[in-house]
Structures are given as C-alpha cells and as structure tokens.
Amino acid sequence: MKKLYYLSGVIASLALVAGCNGQTTQSSGPSLEEVGFNPGQLPLVQTQVEYEIISPKNAMAKNYNDMELFQQMETDTNIKINWENMSEESFATRKNLILSDKKNLPDAMYNALFSDKEIIQYSSSGLIIALDEYLDYMPNFKRILEEREDIKNMITAPDGHIYALPRVEEMGLVEYPNLFYINKNWLDQLGLEVPTTIEELEYVLAQFKENDMNGNGDTTDEIPLSFKFQGWQGNQSDLYSAFGMPMNTDHKIVIDNEVVFTAMTDEFKEATAFYHEWIENGLIDKEIFTQDDFTFLSKGKGKDQILGAFYWWELETVVSNPEDYVIVPPLVGPNGDQMIGVANNYEISKGLFVVFNNCKNPEILLSWIDRFYEPEISAQVNYGPIGIVYEEERDAEGLLVQKPLPEGKTSDEVRLSNAPMGVIYLSDDEWENVVNMEPRAQLRLSNLEIYAKPYVPEGVEQYPNVTYTLEEINDINRYVSDVYDYVWQKQTNWLLNGGVEEEWEAYISKLKDMGVDKLVETYQTAYERYIGK
The missing domain is CATH 3.40.190.10 (Periplasmic binding protein-like II)
Known part of the structure; x- marks a missing residue:
C-alpha cells in the first residue's frame, strides 16, 4: 500500500501541558523526550505510544482497528490507537454515560459531534482541553485557521478557545439535497x-x-x-x-x-x-x-x-x-x-474530535490527528486508502483517482467499509490540485449547476452553522421543541x-404564544454576530 505522507513544520517539544481555561498541569507517564517525540517527522515517536479513542461507526464499516488506513498510519507514526467502536445508535444513547464516567474516560472521542452546548459545558468543567493551546504541534490545522477566518469564527467557543476539530468537505452539494x-x-x-x-x-x-x-x-x-x-x-x-x-x-x-x-x-x-x-x-x-x-x-x-x-x-x-x-x-x-x-446542511461540521483532560502528552495525539488535514490523507479518510479505493498512480493531472468499482459493489459499499470519514479538510484547492471528486459527485455537481443553483433567488442563503452563546442555547432550548413539534x-x-x-390565524397566535418571535430573534442575533454586523 502506498505510504501516507506528512508535509508540515516542526517545533521543539515542551514538558508542560497547557490545559484548558488557562490551567497548566504536569503530564504523567513518560515525557516527550523519553518517547522520542519528533513533531513534523515520521515516525512521530521513537518509542511506541498508545491512545484510547471512542468512535461511532457506520454499520457497514470495518472495526477501525482492522481498517487498512489506520494500520498504515500506525506503521508510519509509531502511534497505536486502540479504537472502541460502537454503532451510531448506541453512541447516541451512551454518549452522556461515557462522559459522566470520569474515571474511565478514553483519551479522545472521534466523530464526537459535540454540540455548542456540550462544548461549553465540558470545557467549563475542564473535561475537554483547549486544542488551540497546541497549534504549534498542529501545522495543518494552524494553516487552515490562518487562511480561513470563517472556519475559525465558526469553531471558536464564546471564551475564545477552540475545543473541537471540524470536518470540512466543500463540494457545493449538500445545500441542494433535492x-x-x-x-x-x-x-x-x-x-x-x-x-x-x-x-x-x-x-x-x-x-x-x-x-x-x-x-x-x-x-x-x-x-x-x-x-x-x-x-x-x-x-x-x-x-x-x-x-x-x-x-x-x-x-x-x-x-x-x-x-x-x-x-x-x-x-x-x-x-x-x-x-x-x-x-x-x-x-x-x-x-x-x-x-x-x-x-x-x-x-x-x-x-x-x-x-x-x-x-x-x-x-x-x-x-x-x-x-x-x-x-x-x-x-x-x-x-x-x-x-x-x-x-x-453544512459542508463544515463542528465538534468532530475532542481530547479529554486525562490524555497524557496530548501534543503527540494532536500531531497524529493533524495529519488528517493533509490533502492525501483527508481523501483516504473520506473515501478509503490508496491501493484499495484510489489507484497507486496519479492521473495525468497529478491527481488521486479512484479505482473502478469491484464487480457487484456500489460506491457506498466500498466507501463505508474502508473509510472512517470524520476529520478532513477538502476544499476547492484540494479538488483542483490533489484529488479527483468521485464520478458520481462530479455528475451531481454538474446537474446542480443546471437544475438547482440558478433557481436560488438573489439574496437567499442558508442559515449558517453559527456558534451560540450559552444564553442563546438556553433560549433556543426553551422554545424550539414546542415550536417545531x-x-x-x-x-x-x-x-x-x-x-x-380555517385554522391559520389560531396557528399563528399559538406559535407566538410559544415564543417563536424570541426564537427567531435569537437566531438573528447569532447570525449578525457571525457575519460581523
């Protein structure tokens, strides 16, 4: 299988770990020097380091411990991830139980889908750490934040810190689902x-x-x-x-x-x-x-x-x-x-990866996850590995190209069994210079250019994936269920x-009694803050 490549910068390691909310705690276990931490180089450590990560997975996906992509990443980095997978349905019901069992927390949670409220709640209690304290160990993510102020604004919590990594897949598809x-x-x-x-x-x-x-x-x-x-x-x-x-x-x-x-x-x-x-x-x-x-x-x-x-x-x-x-x-x-x-429907998803406060040497784990934002690795995380989903050789334009589908297999079957999805960064530049869109995405995009996008009226846009304050979250929760139900x-x-x-006037009156005006006002306030108005 083609080796995964890591392309970004280096920085000297630190012995102290900067915790969330400005607190500093001493790492326990082997120091960064003792494990031979090499940020920006492969392997990332000379002595193998292990981490425990919980993640939901699609029913069609292999156990992440058996995925070729993660096995190759272990070989490249010398970092072993012990994955605990559970079904998406089980994760939804067990997530709060996992977070409440503080003595048995994993090191991190992948495909975590933390809401704004959960980020505020668990960062305030110190359960999850501020990832922006470690940007020097995350050159790819740091570059994204420097180049994309919109993403930075979207994922920054009200206290000014970033506690969870996003997923970015910009294809111009999901806003037009019909x-x-x-x-x-x-x-x-x-x-x-x-x-x-x-x-x-x-x-x-x-x-x-x-x-x-x-x-x-x-x-x-x-x-x-x-x-x-x-x-x-x-x-x-x-x-x-x-x-x-x-x-x-x-x-x-x-x-x-x-x-x-x-x-x-x-x-x-x-x-x-x-x-x-x-x-x-x-x-x-x-x-x-x-x-x-x-x-x-x-x-x-x-x-x-x-x-x-x-x-x-x-x-x-x-x-x-x-x-x-x-x-x-x-x-x-x-x-x-x-x-x-x-x-x-958003091309930028928040809350995908969080690190818990019991994680030893989070610099190492965050250097490992930062590789997911490399274009070649993003493509493989999203669709499957080179050699299985992608051809070993690039096309004439130098782009990754997918292999023909195995006989009797659909695109979804091949993708879901081999790709964990989750943390990626695939924007316009990556589609133009690194990886070809899968054929069905190219076809759909061309269809949308004809049958959808020209028919969106001027001045109309989706409600953006804003970050709410705790007060706004509480206001929304007070009204949203009753109104939408x-x-x-x-x-x-x-x-x-x-x-x-016959029932329209009574319906409007009932919605107002339920607080729909306050709900819309809250949405408007958060929107104006998002656009800097």
Whole structure:
C-alpha cells in the first residue's frame, strides 16, 4: 500500500501541558523526550505510544482497528490507537454515560459531534482541553485557521478557545439535497411532454394514477409522486418553494440578511392547502410521512416500475432503470415563481474530535490527528486508502483517482467499509490540485449547476452553522421543541385532512404564544454576530 505522507513544520517539544481555561498541569507517564517525540517527522515517536479513542461507526464499516488506513498510519507514526467502536445508535444513547464516567474516560472521542452546548459545558468543567493551546504541534490545522477566518469564527467557543476539530468537505452539494426525476418512458407512452409548471405536473400525475403505466394489469400499484417528508434529502421543500418563498425543512432561511421563519408565511399556507388536494386525490404517496429510506428506495427496485416521479439526491440510488427517467428543472408555481431554497446542511461540521483532560502528552495525539488535514490523507479518510479505493498512480493531472468499482459493489459499499470519514479538510484547492471528486459527485455537481443553483433567488442563503452563546442555547432550548413539534403536527394534519385556511390565524397566535418571535430573534442575533454586523 502506498505510504501516507506528512508535509508540515516542526517545533521543539515542551514538558508542560497547557490545559484548558488557562490551567497548566504536569503530564504523567513518560515525557516527550523519553518517547522520542519528533513533531513534523515520521515516525512521530521513537518509542511506541498508545491512545484510547471512542468512535461511532457506520454499520457497514470495518472495526477501525482492522481498517487498512489506520494500520498504515500506525506503521508510519509509531502511534497505536486502540479504537472502541460502537454503532451510531448506541453512541447516541451512551454518549452522556461515557462522559459522566470520569474515571474511565478514553483519551479522545472521534466523530464526537459535540454540540455548542456540550462544548461549553465540558470545557467549563475542564473535561475537554483547549486544542488551540497546541497549534504549534498542529501545522495543518494552524494553516487552515490562518487562511480561513470563517472556519475559525465558526469553531471558536464564546471564551475564545477552540475545543473541537471540524470536518470540512466543500463540494457545493449538500445545500441542494433535492433533484426532481420523472419517468420519461411513461410520459412517452401518454404522448406528454416533460412538465414545466405545477399545473402541468398535476395533470401528468393524474394520468400516471389512472393508467396501467407499467403494463402489469394492475391500475392501482403506480405511485405518481413520492419523496420523504422532512427528510434531509428528497423532501418537499422544492414543491413548497414553487409558491414564491424559498423553503427548507428547518423553515429557517436567510433573505437579505434577515432570518425568516417560513412556516408562518402566506406562501407556506397556500402550498399546504394546495398539496392537500394532491394527497387527497392520490397524486402524492401517503407514505411520505412514515417511510424510512429502505422503504422508499425499495419502491424503485421492484420487478415492475411503480414510481412516476420522485425527489432524491441521485437517480441511480432509487431506481434500477435510470435510463427511463429525466431530471426536471424546478417547476413554475401558480403565481409564476420558479425557485428553490437552500438547505441548512453544512459542508463544515463542528465538534468532530475532542481530547479529554486525562490524555497524557496530548501534543503527540494532536500531531497524529493533524495529519488528517493533509490533502492525501483527508481523501483516504473520506473515501478509503490508496491501493484499495484510489489507484497507486496519479492521473495525468497529478491527481488521486479512484479505482473502478469491484464487480457487484456500489460506491457506498466500498466507501463505508474502508473509510472512517470524520476529520478532513477538502476544499476547492484540494479538488483542483490533489484529488479527483468521485464520478458520481462530479455528475451531481454538474446537474446542480443546471437544475438547482440558478433557481436560488438573489439574496437567499442558508442559515449558517453559527456558534451560540450559552444564553442563546438556553433560549433556543426553551422554545424550539414546542415550536417545531407544533409546526410538524399542524402541517402533517393539514396535508392529510385539510383545514389550513380555517385554522391559520389560531396557528399563528399559538406559535407566538410559544415564543417563536424570541426564537427567531435569537437566531438573528447569532447570525449578525457571525457575519460581523
């Protein structure tokens, strides 16, 4: 396997460890000199050092102790990581228990997904250490902070320290989680053109419903339109946006630097009333409210085609006959609007890696994790190792290129079994100069340039991944569950049973009683601080 390379600078080692909150504690165990710490060189230590790290992992992934990537990193650095993996579901339920058992803490937590509140809570108690105290041992991360003030601002806690490492994967994909696909073969059978308006789509869906489009003799198994209601991808947002307000599933979007709670707008009301009729008439799959990914995806993989149209991330994931479908641009709504919103899915994720206060010689561990921000290693952490996922030789442009998929394997299967994902830095520069995007990402990006990005109105942007103060966190927690639960309850009821017009004023009044204005005000305050207003 091709050796992983580390390219960055050096600094003399220190005997004292600077702890969080300005405290300084003496390291126990062997000193940096005794283990032969060589920051900026390989191996990082002359005498092997071991650390314990807890991390959730995808069900398809190998145990991290068995991953070729980590085995190679151990060979290169002479640092052995003893991984304790658990399922993502188990981690979500056990995380607080792990953090409360202070006598048995690991050295660090990977893919930790610490929230702003957890960072404030556990940094204030001294449980996690301030990583910015060790930047001289982290040349790659230090360079990122110097070059990207936006990232620095996003991950800096209210006390001015950085306690957790981020993940950065900038491809321009996740803000646009929907593309609309329609069965062109069925359109051709009916002699119909690809619809361009909501009105035309309504007629098409009615024809899909009333005819035996798949020719199996059953006129009731066709599903005119399906998606996942409130899913992170393939959701209802673009259908709603056709009514003149850019929507996302958070009902929270920024328009001309003002935070708008879209679930209180007239456009939301009109769209809800309109699509109730579609659901009532069988044009929209009633299972949109309950189906999980597996149920939805199975609808496109059967012997007979049953999906007339759907929203999803990519076509091939859903149907076994992608050649029969085409992508449809955003539809023109009843008032002549053709637009989409921007999802609050972030290319920069916070809280991915934290180090606990019991970690001995954190300089060494942080030098090890800093290598994850090297472009070649970031690519392998995100997709899989050179020699397994990537070719040993670079392409004519000098970029890493992925190997052909093994027969019978999908991209997801190969990636998830070989890549831990988590801490990486892949920005525009890396995509241009170090690594090729995987082919399906390149295809999706080109599709978004045609079918999504041109339809985001000027002045519209996602709500950024801001850092909240403790007071803001408390305000949000005071209101957010009641507000969003109520919106979900009313929206689903209105879509299924109607009545939005009759109940609208009472709905708005109830939201105000629940504190929605204070919630939006808090979002606005944090946003203005983020943009430096």
